Amino acid sequence: MIGIFFRNLFRDLVRQPLRTALTLSGVVWGTFSVVLLLSFGDSVSKAQMKRFHGMGQGIVLVFPSRTTLAWQGFLKGKAVRVTPETVEAIPEKVPGIELISPEFVGSRLISYGRKEFRNTVRGVNPEFELMRNTIAGKGRFIDAEDMTARKRDCFIGDVLATDLFGTEAPVGRNVLIDGVPFLVVGVMRTKLQNSNYNGQRDERCAFIPWTTYSSLYGAKYVSNIIFRPRDLGRSKAVMAGVKGHLAKLIGFSAADPDALGVWDTLDFERQFTTFFLAFTVFLGIIGSFTLLVGGVGVASIMRVVVEERTREIGVKLAVGARRRTILWQFFSESLVIMILGGLVGFGLSAGALQGAKAFPAGGFTDFVGVPVLNPLVIVSTVLILLAIGVVAGMIPARTAASTDPIEALRK
Amino acid sequence: MIELQDITKVYRTGSQSLEALRGISVKIGKGEFISIMGPSGSGKSTLMNIIGCLDTPTAGEYVLDSDKVAGLTFDQLAAVRNRKIGFVFQNFNLLPYATAWENIELPMLFDGKNGRRRRERVTELLNAVGLYEWRGHRPSELSGGQQQRIALARALANDPPILLADEPTGNLDSKSGEEIMAILTDLWREGRTIVMVTHNDHIAAHSERTIRLFDGQVVA
Numbered sequence A: 001m002i003g004i005f006f007r008n009l010f011r012d013l014v015r016q017p018l019r020t021a022l023t024l025s026g027v028v029w030g031t032f033s034v035v036l037l038l039s040f041g042d043s044v045s046k047a048q049m050k051r052f053h054g055m056g057q058g059i060v061l062v063f064p065s066r067t068t069l070a071w072q073g074f075l076k077g078k079a080v081r082v083t084p085e086t087v088e089a090i091p092e093k094v095p096g097i098e099l100i101s102p103e104f105v106g107s108r109l110i111s112y113g114r115k116e117f118r119n120t121v122r123g124v125n126p127e128f129e130l131m132r133n134t135i136a137g138k139g140r141f142i143d144a145e146d147m148t149a150r151k152r153d154c155f156i157g158d159v160l161a162t163d164l165f166g167t168e169a170p171v172g173r174n175v176l177i178d179g180v181p182f183l184v185v186g187v188m189r190t191k192l193q194n195s196n197y198n199g200q201r202d203e204r205c206a207f208i209p210w211t212t213y214s215s216l217y218g219a220k221y222v223s224n225i226i227f228r229p230r231d232l233g234r235s236k237a238v239m240a241g242v243k244g245h246l247a248k249l250i251g252f253s254a255a256d257p258d259a260l261g262v263w264d265t266l267d268f269e270r271q272f273t274t275f276f277l278a279f280t281v282f283l284g285i286i287g288s289f290t291l292l293v294g295g296v297g298v299a300s301i302m303r304v305v306v307e308e309r310t311r312e313i314g315v316k317l318a319v320g321a322r323r324r325t326i327l328w329q330f331f332s333e334s335l336v337i338m339i340l341g342g343l344v345g346f347g348l349s350a351g352a353l354q355g356a357k358a359f360p361a362g363g364f365t366d367f368v369g370v371p372v373l374n375p376l377v378i379v380s381t382v383l384i385l386l387a388i389g390v391v392a393g394m395i396p397a398r399t400a401a402s403t404d405p406i407e408a409l410r411k
Numbered sequence B: 001m002i003e004l005q006d007i008t009k010v011y012r013t014g015s016q017s018l019e020a021l022r023g024i025s026v027k028i029g030k031g032e033f034i035s036i037m038g039p040s041g042s043g044k045s046t047l048m049n050i051i052g053c054l055d056t057p058t059a060g061e062y063v064l065d066s067d068k069v070a071g072l073t074f075d076q077l078a079a080v081r082n083r084k085i086g087f088v089f090q091n092f093n094l095l096p097y098a099t100a101w102e103n104i105e106l107p108m109l110f111d112g113k114n115g116r117r118r119r120e121r122v123t124e125l126l127n128a129v130g131l132y133e134w135r136g137h138r139p140s141e142l143s144g145g146q147q148q149r150i151a152l153a154r155a156l157a158n159d160p161p162i163l164l165a166d167e168p169t170g171n172l173d174s175k176s177g178e179e180i181m182a183i184l185t186d187l188w189r190e191g192r193t194i195v196m197v198t199h200n201d202h203i204a205a206h207s208e209r210t211i212r213l214f215d216g217q218v219v220a
């Protein structure tokens, strides 16, 4: 039976090579499109997510602002002022916070030798490093000792480092920030970042202990707070806790919608994820339509094959073949064509994706990533291929199985 | 036991309708050897197809071994064609791309018989029709008489109690025809029920009884 089956199939495929080639190419091209579009969508999503994480991972940013509701005798419009000490004490009162840092932001002159730039300087604590992914590539980030001793140590972004020092090694050298000497203790590892707030991107910033910042520049109130909840899923609840705590402490209504500006990146990340999922699904659907065209090709060719083999069907029915035997015979033939085309399509797309790896990193690949044939893409494509194959194979197979034996034998 | 009661078959082509069979009642007992004769167009093949469960009557009742055939599903009819009735056609109806061996094997595949039993039975049948050496040949490489013997072997694959042959010798020379008739006679002697359509009186002489059709009706 198996022998007859393959001989049959082979005969159908070989007897009309042009027809076979056209049918197969539809499926091959469809599979190729689905694989490439899905893996492209996937890689763009991942690349964008990575860039988004460049600003930080799992963080909530809080910007003290002005009240918009009157509160206990105060008119609305009162500035909300938060000191860095208040910020660092929040975890004692509000549970569920893993890391927290106050942040001062200012634009200052940074110079080394004859080079001078007006760049953003951020006054922060050591917990900032993990939250904001400002990981030290050379040297180290601000540490606890810097904080207590109000040391004039600074950690600088990688682009600022090259701007100031060119090819020289920055760690251990002194720069002047608004004329005051600071020791460079570390340089940030290069990262991709597509989101930002208050001032320049991290690659151009200098980071100093907030203790140094406030004593040197007389700053009393933070420009923002940054924290990471212990349970990322509970960022809303933790934020409500922080707001309630600050409202009581500083004196504003906990119901005031604008006293604290909040940027919950977790919220944003969820939307971001949904958007890119939709984007990938959309690409997948476009690819599926191409594959659908291939499936229609298979179905119509199989219709012709069924027509040509009506007599054979009649003979088989006459000697006792059941409907499902005939159904399965033609259905599996269509499926074999689909699988064959699918395999070639997979092969071609694997080759194309291998070629895509040759693109140099940086520039364009920072935005779209490098598409790869990952399991998700493979599984989705196989499912689409099977779904279309089943429909494309079922239609002609049902026609074959509903043949009337006498009519067929008369042909 | 084959019992036909008032069988009618009407073909409709467009606005025209043609009564191929008009009220045929026939009883064929187990182990009988019957020949059906009649002029061309008298409805012999139509009747054979109905007896062979390949076609259904427009009206009337067909009882086969106490089963009302009209009440059987398509797959039940397929099972009857597979195990109970062997059918031999005038034009052989062999699968052209399959070998003699594979053609004979076909009904056993649909019956789900295992490989060893199939091999044994095909070998036995090929020897019985004297074509074992030709087992690997395709129908186009065989003579008409050889093809009909292969078709006969195929009809016997599942050892059916009833054998129907619609002009089995119609396309053959007299020598090949006699060979086929010798085999049919042997099969009848073994206890099979045989119904055969023929135009030839010499061929019909092998049978016990002749049913004559004229214009869709039994005349004798």
Ligand SMILES: Nc1ncnc2c1ncn2[C@@H]1O[C@H](COP(=O)(O)OP(=O)(O)OP(=O)(O)O)[C@@H](O)[C@H]1O
Pocket (backbone or CB within 6 Å): B011, B012, B013, B018, B019, B020, B038, B039, B040, B041, B042, B043, B044, B045, B046, B047
């Ligand atoms: N599918 C069909 N559609 C229309 N008319 C048909 C069909 N099959 C048979 N007929 C008609 O029914 C009548 C009986 O045909 P049938 O084939 O049974 O005759 P027959 O006795 O076998 O003839 P022959 O000896 O030539 O084989 C004929 O007039 C034929 O034209």
Ligand SMILES: [Mg+2]
Pocket (backbone or CB within 6 Å): B044, B045, B046, B166
């Ligand atoms: Mg006839």
